[in-house]
Amino acid sequence: MNDIIVKTVARILIPFIQLYGIFIMLHGHVSPGGGFAGGAMIGTSFVLYTLVFGIDKSKKKFSERVSEYAESGGILLYIALGLIGIIMAGSFLTNIDAGFPKGTPGSMFSGGMIPLLMIGIGIKVASTFITLFHTLIEEEEA
Amino acid sequence: MMMKRVLTLVLFLSLFGLLAHNVMEMPGKFTVDAPAYNDTTQHYLDNAPSETGAINVVGAILADYRAFDTLGETIVLFTSIVAVASILKVTDKKTREESHDE
């Protein structure tokens, strides 16, 4: 697709979509949303990028190496937070009891490990959808 | 052929009829008196901000009270990537041709 209008619009839109996705992801504990929706939005923005600029360019931006690290990293962050719970409070995935700062309910920095978990989920969801889309549309060279 | 289609349609319609009949007996309009709105719900709504620090109760349950479910769900995503890669990723041309021959 070599349409200049599509390219320009996409170039302007994509950062905003990603920004909104990150906003949704980080505000999971104070407003509707959370890791799933935010991660899906970031993922879709990359899908848009792929559709407009082609898969080769998109793969440069989000290479397989990065996606591999993001996939394992999302879960490893989750497990690490869970293990902190075991060490500090004697139970897997403990939040406030394990010493995570509670903060003021309603503010951005509150909820202990909840925003961290949301980031982990968001990374996982986003990278999953990008990788899956790339894998699905990738034609084999005959 | 036509007969078979009509039969399956009747079968599914009667399944729906059975389910609809059953579901009509269940508690209808949900209020705070509904059986599902019990002490668990009340506890979440009253104590979630003080116990977890998050005012969005859905987020609090998702990532704190029932965080183990969410761990399971991220593993589903991880598994789906591995599964899709295991059938779609081209490892190299030779193995593909071998495996598609037969």
Next chain:
Amino acid sequence: MIAQLPIVSMVMLLGMALIIPLFKRRNFSVTTSLGFVVLLAVWVLTLLVLWHVRVEGPMTYRFGNYEAFLGIELYIDLFAVLFVFFILSLIMVIYVYSTGDATEGVAEKEYGRYYILLFILLFAMLGIIYTNDLFNTYVFMEILSITTVSIISIKRKKENYTASFRYVMLNEIGSLSYLFGVALLYMVTGYTNIGLVAESIGQHWTAYPANATTAIGFMVVGVGIKSAVFPFHVWLPDAHSTAPSSSSAILSAIVVKVYILIMIKVLFRVFGLSVLDVIPVSTLLIAVAATGMIMGSMFAMAQTDIKRMLGYSSVAQVGYIVMGIGLISVLGLQAALFHVVSHALMKAALFLSVGAIIYKKKIRKVSEFNGMGFEMPVAMVVFTIAALGMIGVPMTTGFISKLNLGLAALDGGQAVLVFVLIVSGFLNALYYLPIIINAFLKDNPSQIRVMRVEKIPKTMLGPLVVLGALIVYFGLFPGVLIRVLEAVAASLL
């Protein structure tokens, strides 16, 4: 400290799955040996938990230190930990075998992915058995269904794709039916914790009788599809016969049994006898099971492909287990649980020995097995022992479980079922005995006889011998196992 062991062992399995990608470019044997070390460690930890539970009684583990009605709970009683221990032991045997033969059709570059999926599968099975939460069970069921289907489709043959597709569709119908059942139960009880649902269903089910009926229907049908109870078995033969041999063994011996354990949990833990007495679940289950026992064997007789034959035989054997459950008595449940163990051992032995023959000889037709007893004696002897077990010859576990089932049926006043058992055993003999006889007595006419004993790798030989020995051992000395299972059955009812 001991309370943390179940979750630690689950995290270890998960961690193993996550670090396998890092080893991809190295020597592959490093990965498999590390995997074996992890499995061994988990096995030892489970042994500790088993000992602890045997002495101290059941224990609960609560995530995030929240009360049971708020969070998720693991309930580790003898039933759970015994079967986890059994599954881990069997998986270890199959794992050793698979390092010799994961290859049957799996491309070399896919080995890493195969073991990732294997460890996640194991994680999901542990989760399903330990968890005490209905929705958590659903999540683990979905992990289990994706992993099981993808260890079939990883072989990348065209028949694998269609078999996996059918399997994944029916699996998903089953999962969603189960989830619908959970929704219905949540609607009137307001809990997802199994213990609390069971408590409050006693009060609510008189007010909304249709609810309990619909929920039990959805959940039993959902789990029934996944465990291939007779009318829903259509996916099983294709899926189990096309999979790589070690996958077939895992699917047939373990995964199907895990779904049966969920069915036991749902029927006895969630609903309990007060509901089961009123809703005619027992009659339906027994009718379905008896039909399955006969029809499965009939279908198996018509097969020419040996792995498809074993698949249909699984349908019949699941019927035995469901019959034991359907009797709704301590004796019946104990017989069903014993058959879960004995069928797992026998089916694993059958699939692995057939797998060894396929690995060496590349034959799959029943008729080509003539004279195989001289060419691959060990594999064929193990096959014979397991097949005799399937028929129900004394000195094998199969005999003990059939005896138990027959006694339980008589105890429940269902003498017809004894007849069905005998007929089914006879049918089993009709398709297993010719293979054995031909393998040891007949020469293969299509091949020029080369009296050369085929050597199979030690990693494949060892597991076969172990499984054969276990079948005979539990056939001769079933006492301890039966006593333990009787205690488990009594605790469930």
Next chain:
Amino acid sequence: MSALLESVLDHINYLGAMALFVIGLHTVVTHSNLIKKIMGINIMGTAVFLFFVAIGNVTDGVPPIITGEDVIYINPLPSVLILTGIVVVVSITVYSLSLVVRIYETHGTVDQKEIARLNDEEAGL
């Protein structure tokens, strides 16, 4: 008549969920196109989630974001269960779609009857 109508309107979301579940099931079981089957799974999934949402709903309630005002909140637990469920169904969908791609490459069709016919031909040869 009006009593029945009122009862139906009270249960409209449940009835809708049941209807969609049955329609989805019908699509999965009887339709021969594989992609349509996957769509049927998606419809079944949303039906179950609609049922969950309807359970959690409270008439005139507000979303469970605690602001300290004196209002009735809806039940938050079903929402959480659905959030997990949605992602699970998407994962299954993607996996089945990738199988469809491979089936098309090996069989040249995505129609189940056609595939069964091809397999029969192969077995006959």
Next chain:
Amino acid sequence: MVWLNALIVVFLIVCAIAVERTKDLVSAVVILSAYTLMMSVLWLMLHTPDVALTEAAIGAGVTCILFLAVISRTERYE
């Protein structure tokens, strides 16, 4: 409000039947997308914004893109 709810449910059922009946798979995906969006509107009406947001992003967005990607690699018409 109740009537609007009923109307949406009827719309959903019609959409679901249309998905099954349509011969053109791309149209079916578009109808499925409309179905999912209407479902998330219904969920918004039932006061569950979290779920509605996620369903709109994942169900209507990602799922339909993946369906289209697969249809582009296979057949469009049944």
